[in-house]
Amino acid sequence: MNRHQRQNSPAQGASPRRATAPEPAPIIIRVNGRPVPALEGQSVLAALHAAGIRTLRRSDRHGEPRGALCAMGVCFECRVTINGQPGIQACMTEVEDGMDIRTDGY
Amino acid sequence: MDTEPCDVAVCGAGPAGLAAAAVLGRAGLDVRLLDENPLPGGQLLRRSRKPTRGGLDPARRQGLRLAARSKGQNFYGKPLQRVIGIFADGEVLAVDAGHRLVRLRPRAAILATGARERYLPFAGWTLPGVMGAGAAQILVKAHGILPARRLVVAGAGPLLYAAAAETAAARGRVLAVLDQAGWREHWHLALALCRQPTKMLQGAAYLIRLQAAGCRVRCGWRVVRAEGRERAQRVVAVRSAPRGRPSNETMVFSADGLAIGWGLVPNLELAQQAGCRLVHDEHRGGWVVDTDAALQTSRPGIFAAGEVTGIGGGAKALVEGELAAFGVIDYLGSRLGGQVAARRRWLNHRRRRELSLGRALAAVTRVPPEALAGIPDDTVVCRCEDVTMGDIRRAVFSGADSLSALKKTLRLGMGICQGRTCGPVVLDLLALLTRQSPATLPPFGARAPIKPVTLGALAEGRSP
Amino acid sequence: MKRAPATADAVVIGCGVIGASVAFHLALAGLRPVVCERADLAAGSSGACDGLVFLQSKKPGLHLHLALESQRRLEALRAMVPLDYEYLRCGGLVAIGDEAEHEAMRRYVAAQRDSGLDVRLVNGPEARRLEPALSEAVIAAAYSPLDAQINPMRLTLALAAGARQRGARIMPRTAVTGFECQAGAICAVATTRGTIRTRTVVLATGADTPRLAALLGLDPPIRPRRGQLLVTAPQRQILRHCLISARYIAVKYDPALAARSGQSVSMEQTARGNLLLGSTREFAGYDRNTTVDGIQAIAAACTHIVPVLKQVQVIRAFAGLRPWTPDGLPLLGPVPAVPGLVLAAGHEGDGIALSAVTGALIAELIVNGRPRIDLNDFDPMRFSAPASAEAAANGVSP
Numbered sequence A: 001m002n003r004h005q006r007q008n009s010p011a012q013g014a015s016p017r018r019a020t021a022p023e024p025a026p027i028i029i030r031v032n033g034r035p036v037p038a039l040e041g042q043s044v045l046a047a048l049h050a051a052g053i054r055t056l057r058r059s060d061r062h063g064e065p066r067g068a069l070c071a072m073g074v075c076f077e078c079r080v081t082i083n084g085q086p087g088i089q090a091c092m093t094e095v096e097d098g099m100d101i102r103t104d105g106y
Numbered sequence B: 001m002d003t004e005p006c007d008v009a010v011c012g013a014g015p016a017g018l019a020a021a022a023v024l025g026r027a028g029l030d031v032r033l034l035d036e037n038p039l040p041g042g043q044l045l046r047r048s049r050k051p052t053r054g055g056l057d058p059a060r061r062q063g064l065r066l067a068a069r070s071k072g073q074n075f076y077g078k079p080l081q082r083v084i085g086i087f088a089d090g091e092v093l094a095v096d097a098g099h100r101l102v103r104l105r106p107r108a109a110i111l112a113t114g115a116r117e118r119y120l121p122f123a124g125w126t127l128p129g130v131m132g133a134g135a136a137q138i139l140v141k142a143h144g145i146l147p148a149r150r151l152v153v154a155g156a157g158p159l160l161y162a163a164a165a166e167t168a169a170a171r172g173r174v175l176a177v178l179d180q181a182g183w184r185e186h187w188h189l190a191l192a193l194c195r196q197p198t199k200m201l202q203g204a205a206y207l208i209r210l211q212a213a214g215c216r217v218r219c220g221w222r223v224v225r226a227e228g229r230e231r232a233q234r235v236v237a238v239r240s241a242p243r244g245r246p247s248n249e250t251m252v253f254s255a256d257g258l259a260i261g262w263g264l265v266p267n268l269e270l271a272q273q274a275g276c277r278l279v280h281d282e283h284r285g286g287w288v289v290d291t292d293a294a295l296q297t298s299r300p301g302i303f304a305a306g307e308v309t310g311i312g313g314g315a316k317a318l319v320e321g322e323l324a325a326f327g328v329i330d331y332l333g334s335r336l337g338g339q340v341a342a343r344r345r346w347l348n349h350r351r352r353r354e355l356s357l358g359r360a361l362a363a364v365t366r367v368p369p370e371a372l373a374g375i376p377d378d379t380v381v382c383r384c385e386d387v388t389m390g391d392i393r394r395a396v397f398s399g400a401d402s403l404s405a406l407k408k409t410l411r412l413g414m415g416i417c418q419g420r421t422c423g424p425v426v427l428d429l430l431a432l433l434t435r436q437s438p439a440t441l442p443p444f445g446a447r448a449p450i451k452p453v454t455l456g457a458l459a460e461g462r463s464p
Numbered sequence C: 001m002k003r004a005p006a007t008a009d010a011v012v013i014g015c016g017v018i019g020a021s022v023a024f025h026l027a028l029a030g031l032r033p034v035v036c037e038r039a040d041l042a043a044g045s046s047g048a049c050d051g052l053v054f055l056q057s058k059k060p061g062l063h064l065h066l067a068l069e070s071q072r073r074l075e076a077l078r079a080m081v082p083l084d085y086e087y088l089r090c091g092g093l094v095a096i097g098d099e100a101e102h103e104a105m106r107r108y109v110a111a112q113r114d115s116g117l118d119v120r121l122v123n124g125p126e127a128r129r130l131e132p133a134l135s136e137a138v139i140a141a142a143y144s145p146l147d148a149q150i151n152p153m154r155l156t157l158a159l160a161a162g163a164r165q166r167g168a169r170i171m172p173r174t175a176v177t178g179f180e181c182q183a184g185a186i187c188a189v190a191t192t193r194g195t196i197r198t199r200t201v202v203l204a205t206g207a208d209t210p211r212l213a214a215l216l217g218l219d220p221p222i223r224p225r226r227g228q229l230l231v232t233a234p235q236r237q238i239l240r241h242c243l244i245s246a247r248y249i250a251v252k253y254d255p256a257l258a259a260r261s262g263q264s265v266s267m268e269q270t271a272r273g274n275l276l277l278g279s280t281r282e283f284a285g286y287d288r289n290t291t292v293d294g295i296q297a298i299a300a301a302c303t304h305i306v307p308v309l310k311q312v313q314v315i316r317a318f319a320g321l322r323p324w325t326p327d328g329l330p331l332l333g334p335v336p337a338v339p340g341l342v343l344a345a346g347h348e349g350d351g352i353a354l355s356a357v358t359g360a361l362i363a364e365l366i367v368n369g370r371p372r373i374d375l376n377d378f379d380p381m382r383f384s385a386p387a388s389a390e391a392a393a394n395g396v397s398p
């Protein structure tokens, strides 16, 4: 999954509207044991998305891949395990330096 | 842990909640503004931590001003407080990001929980890479991240254009916007927008940007399939049959992202859980919270504002927030200043105008029966419990004629999202399959906790 | 709106698990009953409860005997209805938390063994070997391999569907609003979809029974006893058995132990993987709301016994109204004052477990005039006769 992250990241901060603000600080999170760069203030979902990670869990009945649908806390499709606590919504949680994220839940 | 008394709990810090809290704060009341997001502003603002000016939309500009101010004021509580229930004794129970309970006992409450997107199921919509148009918008707007390298946007309603245009503005590749509504429905929307020149301008700006970015904009088309292994790789769309004539015109896109949405539905769960009565109004988006003229719900002391009383957009939310705050001040017996009566009249006038916009929105986002009827049997409808369209058809055939009957037979809506995702569309499906009016079919009920909370959080500080 | 039929062999009021079972067994015996349900099937207690077929919690004696018979029937019924109700004989544990409970359970288990139940006491380590998720707070447990669980909602739907297949008519959203009598005997039932002429009416209205009985001038001593319940998101297997705390039995039968503070718990993991965690026992009228206090008490008690639950998410909580009776036993049988009226209600916390046998016995009573098992102990009139004073005194009072 690390393969995608460099290719997909140029859009970070590329929105044309803003220029003056200070850049958010880069931090490192761990996803399934591997380091992934993220920016302070980002949601876990955004950080994973920027790293090219789309599958966040498997459906518990048939094991199908599932990823974020609503990104606003409604659908619960983005559940990941964060620092050992399963079932956390990636879209509603902000990244923290050193955060341990697992996407092998169901 | 004991409950903390306060004057007013405002649930939701979108435009409606912000506007309400500002008025209540000025009236000297002890206000707690609770929102499950890290930043106030709701769906209208959805901004990053970097400052923005808000662009053309006056509602967005006013919202930004309120949000900026709310942070400095002491009534804006800690962020990331998710309200999970309002109980019979008036207690408002919330849980914070650290899985700790927040227990408030306000004298009045305002429900400003906003709206979410409506999704229509189709083959492959569970594939990673298929996301809400709102999700795409949040990724680009709040986080500066492209939703996909090659994005298709499909569904109905103005949000599609916003998501597409914002992605294009961030130099993302948007292959197409496929709008299910035909030109006729758009004509009504355009008429309603005539009275709102800024919105009209915004729409035009979106279209120009999309045109310039080489994006195809097509009306009367709908997505029927997303394909791919492990994630979306292809999107198949067909042209809707004009006036019942079958159509076999199709388009296939090679895309790694598909953003979808069919308008908005209100987040009613908190109101339902609290025992507030709902009414059905198809012009306001179906089931909405029932209120009196002062925006008080059927439960005394609980008021509602914004999208929960009917889909109508940011300006309506701002107006209603203020109106609900006046209602609360009245209810609590506090004194209102001299000019309030005139202000209320003006707000009510604005509210009616915005509601007429909502009506046009409801028309463009209505899902036509043939789109519902055409969902194949093997398509998953309830994503949490993997209930398929075929399961629903069979259950209806063997007698299930209400949402609660479907729930009991199929576990539909019993999963972790509690029917938020599938509920609105299943209601439409059920109405169609059983030939009942949607107004006679009550939506899924809601119970505390309206969103999941760990047992550890609930148990904390309590001896067994 | 569909009209009710003009006549019926029998009218069953209420389509909870008891009404559905009575209708099924009546239809099995060749009658064509009509079931009137005010709301949807399983809208009452039967759709807001656990699914324990827990034998250990039944009073030694006839109560236990009936439960064993009911369990046999629940196993056999699976082949006779068109819907799987997820019956699983998972075995059950009664978790014991302190010496006082241990002592009470010693006596209780001995009495149950005398009544023929396969049950034994195990020490703490052995309890944890059986159920690894149990905490050290559990000092011992009573174990029976016979305890089972079921999906109560599906059981209700399955029995109703089986009844329908055999000629019963099930009418949801049809409320009974009154009765017509001729010379004191029932001759018709008035509903929101028209009047049905019939000579036999079964009141299977759970906690609502006093409200309907009042229309006939009766006041059976059934009262709603609220139970709040938490449901978690589906989990991989956490529990192998269904589980209750010894306090649960205490609250049911032992007023002295019940008076001590603390929440009794019941836990089961459903076929789907959700955990059902219950439950409170409160007299709060017909109020079906949950309370912060109730929810917290259950969470605290359950995480105390099974600590891994702390991480698990609750996705909803609800409350059901158990049909409580003063002596913990249901009211089953005819009411002499109103010929044609049969009561099948008041199962409190055992309605699911006792559903099959209740339906069978009531059907036998209606079809043959007398059931195979003597229903004397369950006589609906037992509280109005002086002989009932002792039984009433044994019960837990509100």
Ligand SMILES: Cc1cc2nc3c(=O)[nH]c(=O)nc-3n(C[C@H](O)[C@H](O)[C@H](O)COP(=O)(O)OP(=O)(O)OC[C@H]3O[C@@H](n4cnc5c(N)ncnc54)[C@H](O)[C@@H]3O)c2cc1C
Pocket (backbone or CB within 6 Å): A072, B011, B012, B013, B014, B015, B016, B017, B034, B035, B036, B037, B041, B042, B043, B044, B045, B081, B082, B083, B084, B112, B113, B114, B115, B116, B117, B133, B134, B135, B137, B159, B162, B264, B267, B270, B305, B306, B307, B308, B313, B314, B315, B317, B450
């Ligand atoms: C995805 C999406 C994108 C949109 N984009 C636009 C747009 O670009 N332009 C536009 O004009 N309109 C847009 N809208 C419409 C938008 O709903 C309104 O413009 C406006 O934001 C409505 O204001 P509100 O205060 O009623 O609700 P919202 O803005 O939705 O605010 C509700 C707030 O309540 C919070 N909340 C909900 N439930 C709870 C709870 N239980 N506990 C704590 N907090 C809770 C939410 O987190 C949210 O912050 C969008 C809507 C959606 C859903």
Ligand SMILES: Cc1cc2nc3c(=O)[nH]c(=O)nc-3n(C[C@H](O)[C@H](O)[C@H](O)COP(=O)(O)OP(=O)(O)OC[C@H]3O[C@@H](n4cnc5c(N)ncnc54)[C@H](O)[C@@H]3O)c2cc1C
Pocket (backbone or CB within 6 Å): C013, C014, C015, C016, C017, C018, C019, C036, C037, C038, C039, C040, C041, C042, C043, C044, C045, C046, C047, C048, C049, C050, C051, C052, C053, C054, C174, C175, C176, C177, C204, C205, C206, C207, C208, C212, C226, C227, C228, C229, C278, C279, C280, C319, C320, C321, C322, C323, C344, C345, C346, C347, C348, C349, C350, C351, C352, C353, C354
């Ligand atoms: C929290 C909780 C946990 C429990 N756990 C267990 C357990 O583990 N095992 C167990 O065996 N039991 C358990 N029980 C008990 C069990 O749920 C009940 O004993 C059983 O459901 C009673 O069934 P019923 O059919 O008599 O009543 P109900 O299911 O309440 O059915 C009565 C029906 O009558 C209908 N009705 C009422 N008035 C009218 C009218 N005027 N016209 C038409 N219809 C009417 C109602 O709508 C309702 O559907 C539990 C109960 C609770 C509350």
Ligand code: FES
Pocket (backbone or CB within 6 Å): A067, A068, A069, A070, A071, A072, A073, A074, A075, A076, A077, A078, A079, A089, A090, A091, A092
């Ligand atoms: S993506 Fe829907 S809840 Fe996070």
